[in-house]
Amino acid sequence: MQSTRHVYKPIPLRIIFILNAIMGLLPFIFYYVITSKNINIGDIQPIWMIYTGIAYFISFISLVVFILKRNLWAARVVFFINILVAIPAKAYIGIVVAVISILLSFYNKKVSTYFNS
Incomplete structure (x- = not known):
């Protein structure tokens, strides 16, 4: 019988996960609100x-x-790519989430310990 090792995912890693999940939904919500209410957002096309x-x-x-x-390094690349993705749409919330994710991945010992265990 094969044993499975359960490793607790630290709260900062869960925060990264939840923030990135929300970040994936927000553009669609903004698109719906802007197009249904005929809101003008400057020079950006919806x-x-x-x-x-x-x-x-x-x-x-x-x-x-x-x-x-x-x-962990591939996850950090994803965070950096998210910043690049946010620039054309001026998605400042996405940039903030990506920066928070990068900072947590570099400066939180629990996150780095999870990836190195």
Whole structure:
């Protein structure tokens, strides 16, 4: 019989996970509100929110895979890519979430211990 080792996922890692999940939903919510209420958002076309949401969704799936494989550097690359994805749509919330995720991945010992165990 094969034994399975259960390793507790630290709260900062759960925060990273939840923030990135929410970040994947927000562009679609913003798109709905802006298009249904005919809100003008300057020179940005609302379709950029859809593109941004799709990119965040793909990055979230990648993040989940990298967390399960315990590949911290790949997860950090995902966070950096999220910053690049946010720039065209001026998605400042996405940039903040990515920066928080990067900081937690570098400066929280519980996160680095989880990936190194």
